[in-house]
Amino acid sequence: xxxxxxxxxxxxxxxxxxxxxxxxxxxxxxxxxxxxxxxxxxxxxxxxxxxxxxxxxxxxxxxxxxxxxxxxxxxxxxxxxxxxxxxxxxxxxxxxxxxxxxxxxxxxxxxxxxxxxxxxxxxxxxxxxxxxxxxxxxxxxxxxxxxxxxxxxxxxxxxxxxxxxxxxxxxxxxxxxxxxxxxxxxxxxxxxxxxxxxxxxxxxxxxxxxxxxxxxxxxxxxxxxxxxxxxxxxxxxxxxxxxxxxxxxxxxxxxxxxxxxxxxxxxxxxxxxxxxxxxxxxxxxxxxxxxxxxxxxxxxxxxxxxxxxxxxxxxxxxxxxxxx
Amino acid sequence: xxxxxxxxxxxxxxxxxxxxxxxxxxxxxxxxxxxxxxxxxxxxxxxxxxxxxxxxxxxxxxxxxxxxxxxxxxxxxxxxxxxxxxxxxxxxxxxxxxxxxxxxxxxxxxxxxxxxxxxxxxxxxxxxxxxxxxxxxxxxxxxxxxxxxxxxxxxxxxxxxxxxxxxxxxxxxxxxxxxxxxxxxxxxxxxxxxxxxxxxxxxxxxxxxxxxxxxxxxxxxxxxxxxxxxxxxxxxxxxxxxxxxxxxxxxxxxxxxxxxxxxxxxxxxxxxxxxxxxxxxxxxxxxxxxxxxxxxxxxxxxxxxxxxxxxxxxxxxxxxxxxxxxxxxxxxxxxxxxxxxxxxxxxxxxxxxxxxxxxxxxxxxxxxxxxxxxxxxxxxxxxxxxxxxxxxxxxxxxxxxxxxxxxxxxxxxxxxxxxxxxxxxxxxxxxxxxxxxxxxxxxxxxxxxxxxxxxxxxxxxxxxxxxxxxxxxxxxxxxxxxxxxxxxxxxxxx
Numbered sequence: 001x002x003x004x005x006x007x008x009x010x011x012x013x014x015x016x017x018x019x020x021x022x023x024x025x026x027x028x029x030x031x032x033x034x035x036x037x038x039x040x041x042x043x044x045x046x047x048x049x050x051x052x053x054x055x056x057x058x059x060x061x062x063x064x065x066x067x068x069x070x071x072x073x074x075x076x077x078x079x080x081x082x083x084x085x086x087x088x089x090x091x092x093x094x095x096x097x098x099x100x101x102x103x104x105x106x107x108x109x110x111x112x113x114x115x116x117x118x119x120x121x122x123x124x125x126x127x128x129x130x131x132x133x134x135x136x137x138x139x140x141x142x143x144x145x146x147x148x149x150x151x152x153x154x155x156x157x158x159x160x161x162x163x164x165x166x167x168x169x170x171x172x173x174x175x176x177x178x179x180x181x182x183x184x185x186x187x188x189x190x191x192x193x194x195x196x197x198x199x200x201x202x203x204x205x206x207x208x209x210x211x212x213x214x215x216x217x218x219x220x221x222x223x224x225x226x227x228x229x230x231x232x233x234x235x236x237x238x239x240x241x242x243x244x245x246x247x248x249x250x251x252x253x254x255x256x257x258x259x260x261x262x263x264x265x266x267x268x269x270x271x272x273x274x275x276x277x278x279x280x281x282x283x284x285x286x287x288x289x290x291x292x293x294x295x296x297x298x299x300x301x302x303x304x305x306x307x308x309x310x311x312x313x314x315x316x317x318x319x320x321x322x323x324x
Numbered sequence: 325x326x327x328x329x330x331x332x333x334x335x336x337x338x339x340x341x342x343x344x345x346x347x348x349x350x351x352x353x354x355x356x357x358x359x360x361x362x363x364x365x366x367x368x369x370x371x372x373x374x375x376x377x378x379x380x381x382x383x384x385x386x387x388x389x390x391x392x393x394x395x396x397x398x399x400x401x402x403x404x405x406x407x408x409x410x411x412x413x414x415x416x417x418x419x420x421x422x423x424x425x426x427x428x429x430x431x432x433x434x435x436x437x438x439x440x441x442x443x444x445x446x447x448x449x450x451x452x453x454x455x456x457x458x459x460x461x462x463x464x465x466x467x468x469x470x471x472x473x474x475x476x477x478x479x480x481x482x483x484x485x486x487x488x489x490x491x492x493x494x495x496x497x498x499x500x501x502x503x504x505x506x507x508x509x510x511x512x513x514x515x516x517x518x519x520x521x522x523x524x525x526x527x528x529x530x531x532x533x534x535x536x537x538x539x540x541x542x543x544x545x546x547x548x549x550x551x552x553x554x555x556x557x558x559x560x561x562x563x564x565x566x567x568x569x570x571x572x573x574x575x576x577x578x579x580x581x582x583x584x585x586x587x588x589x590x591x592x593x594x595x596x597x598x599x600x601x602x603x604x605x606x607x608x609x610x611x612x613x614x615x616x617x618x619x620x621x622x623x624x625x626x627x628x629x630x631x632x633x634x635x636x637x638x639x640x641x642x643x644x645x646x647x648x649x650x651x652x653x654x655x656x657x658x659x660x661x662x663x664x665x666x667x668x669x670x671x672x673x674x675x676x677x678x679x680x681x682x683x684x685x686x687x688x689x690x691x692x693x694x695x696x697x698x699x700x701x702x703x704x705x706x707x708x709x710x711x712x713x714x715x716x717x718x719x720x721x722x723x724x725x726x727x728x729x730x731x732x733x734x735x736x737x738x739x740x741x742x743x744x745x746x747x748x749x750x751x752x753x754x755x756x757x758x759x760x761x762x763x764x765x766x767x768x769x770x771x772x773x774x775x776x777x778x779x780x781x782x783x784x785x786x787x788x789x790x791x792x793x794x795x796x797x798x799x800x801x802x803x804x805x806x807x808x809x810x811x812x813x814x815x816x817x818x
Contacts, residue, residue, distance in 0.1 A: 208670075
């Protein structure tokens, strides 16, 4: 037990088991034991999970990305404009949206890496700017299949196939496509962070930037890569969000960055940088996901739910800290 | 104040036992040296006295009454001060603010009384570093100057017991001398000194009695008159040591591997030129602040403002990045292993393989087998002891940490090595094995630039010694002809 607690993975697994035990006890007449409860939980955390993967990469470098929620909103709007209003095909729309996300991320990364601006400030600026830009290009309106013509009347265009595809469930209705997307993103982020040289270098930068520099690690380049990937993943999350809502809402993703950071931190990745990883974030995603689901199947009101979630986040982080 | 008595003190950090039932008495008014290799537990014992660590077992008695300090202020209130090995200061505060941190003079209990603060801190610095302006920011000081400020702060607490933890590890000889004079003066005033060190000469100079620790156990306590080099070294490492000054200097002129022409950096370096051939160890001597580390950084491409040319094994490197210079065959072991050498919280493996991305990559992915093979080979070659290659570097002793810094650069097959204080703050055993590695590197055809503040080390290893002062080369002497005295004269400009 002691050695289990000394290991961050052990601590996160234990937290998850505790949360699930609560679910077993308060199972809402067996609701907790049905697969569709778990399937819905996974679908609900999918978009957050993708943002958490993005945040993990940045937090490993000792940075923080506050712009993930805004970039999600911007991407959702762009994707909807491309595919609904402009009538682009699925592939060009997806690629163009991913590019926009990656460019926004690399701008943040460039400011941080080249000009040594604190990540908190640089991404705060990006967060505000991207939200404004999303509202600018959408004229503050939700981009949906109801297209307003110049004379003020609405006409309806058909929903593009890509929206339907991402928004559905497959395998006999057993898993949502967005959940698959999250799993793919988490796996790719895991491969990047733990199986490639640039991933290793991000850990070194987070662990001790000076030592990394003295070892010849190109710091600005790696920082830009980290934030660009973060932006790219935010765009993926934005596409998933738009497809689920069948529209591009310029307000989408507001305050999602906080949930994403909470998932990363609850998993046990340190905000100081240098330690942690995607495997921990996966556990963090499940902990928060189950927590919310258990509260909602027991019909706990939103106000209580928020207060409980806040208290439990604090308890989980204190618990994580104890083993250090 | 009275005698200090440690009774069967035990301290564990996680799974490792740092102190194993150590019993020891330090008499009032004496200077008692605690010696031992790194990881022997000598610093831990000092820190227990100063309230930084709490013992897991045993009791600490001062003047016959039992003491348990839960914090540094508690120990300070009991008259115990400490000068730390690791520099602890607030870089963005002034010297005066740092000196009086925790007891800043106030007016009306609220507002900082700047005039009193300046006066008090000038008094504190007076005997130690009178040349420093107390209004200067801590971060503008050199490592040695910061150490002096810290010593002043500890003395300023007017403690009856002062613990010095490796106080000279970042001081040059002249400053060390000043420190020894201060310690002698403190002793005259009846202060009990606990002096943690592994440097034999200074212990002989200062201590009345000497306790040696090894692997967390007390090996024995000797009085100054009983102690000799041989006896102490054997007690510390459990075996006799090869002579430090056993010199291997052979081979005539050889192929030039390192050629520096007109290396300058505004305000730091003035037109430095030197060359080093294969198999040659060129020592760089100089006082702290002479610009030795700045020169190394400029050569490695870490100083953007520098000009001049650095040619490594035939490749002219101006305009190349650090990695470009590494590819040309240059390796740089920096002076501060905790800030520049290692990411302490990362595993030994990750620290080791940071310099060799091209060797551990297969296509886009990491080749874990190759990485482990390289790591095992180099760790075995250097005798690095770890519980696991995936343990954090911080869990290792100083000597083993320094060996990891060496390993990560040796793994690159570099031709030219710049070693900046390669044996600072490590124990005698590790030091001698690093000296052996340096000699072997040269024997295998590398060119080595050795920066060191320890003159015996420079004299023992170098074929030639270049002396630096205020950013300039002021002289060069043959390694066999140079003496500590002649070097010191050139270094200080007398």
